[in-house]
Amino acid sequence: MADPDPQQLQTCPYNASHQVATYRMHIHLQKCRKQYPNCNKVTCPFDATHIVNDVELDYHISTCSKRHLFDSQVYITDDDHRPVVPVIQQPSTRNDCEESWDDENVTSYKPEPLKRAQNIIVKCKGATPSERRQARMMGVQTYRPNEGGN
Template sequence: MLRRLGEELDILTCPYNVAHQILRCRFQVHLVRCRKSYPDAEVVVCPFDVTHRINKQELNWHVSSCPKRQSFEVFKSNETPTQGVTASICTSFDSEGTQHNSTWETANTSFQLETSQNWDNLPNVPSYNPSAYAEKANVLRAPVGMKPAQRAAFRNAERKRLQNL
C-alpha cells in the first residue's frame, strides 16, 4: 500500500492478539477471521458497535463509557443530540434492591418497530423454480450429472423441445 509522506495510517490493534496491527478499513473482516483462531477467548461484542470487542470483566465499564452509545440513546428516544452532551445511564432499583442499568437492558433486547405492513397477510405465491422456467424458455440446457445413456436421451428431448418452441 502506498502512502504520501507525512500521511499517517489509521491502524488498530486486534483484541484477540495484540501482535496483529490492522488498518481500520480491514478491521471488521479481520475480527471475524481472527475470532475463528481464538475460539476460547473471553471476549464479548459491545452492544453498540460490533467492532468493539471487550474482555468479559470490562463489559459493564465499557457499556457505560462507549462512545457509540450516544447514537443508540438518540435512536431510542428519537431526539436530536445536543452538541457536546454525552448520554447518561439511567439507573433504577427494583423492590429487592438490585440495581438495573436501563441502557444496557435495552441494548440487549430487540426493538419492535411499528409498521403498517403485515407479512403474514401476503398472498400465497409459489417460489421460483428455475428448472420449470428453463423448460418453457428458448434457452439451451446442459445435461449435468447424467450417465451417458441419460445424456443422449436428454439431448434428443432437448432437440424436440426447442423445435416445438
C-alpha cells in the first residue's frame, strides 16, 4: 500500500471534526491526546499515527499496513537472504618485525621551538592591548614567507 499524499487531510481519531494534513498528524495527535485524557484509545505499536479503540487493538495489529516492516525484520524465511562471509585470519606481522615502539626511549614532541620560527606570527596571551599590538607589529616586521615559492 502506497503512503498517503502529505498534503492530504486525515481525520483525527480523537475528534472527527479535526481535519489535519498527513505530515502534521503526529504533532496534532500529541496535542489532542492531552485534551482527551479519559478516552479509551491506544496507539498502534507499528505506527504512532494509528490510534484505535482499546477493544479494537488486536484486530488492528493483525491488519495494520505497517506490520510488514516489523515482520520483515523479525521473520527470516531463507538463509539465502543473509550471505555468509568467510572470516580470513590475517597473518601476524609481529613476528616479522623486530621494531618495538615501547622499547625506544624518545622524548615527546615539543612545539615551542617551532613556534619561534621567523615565519610564524605568535599571538600574545595575557598582555595588555598595547603590548599585544606591539608584539603583532614586531611579528609582521620579522615575518618572512618561504622563499621556495614562485
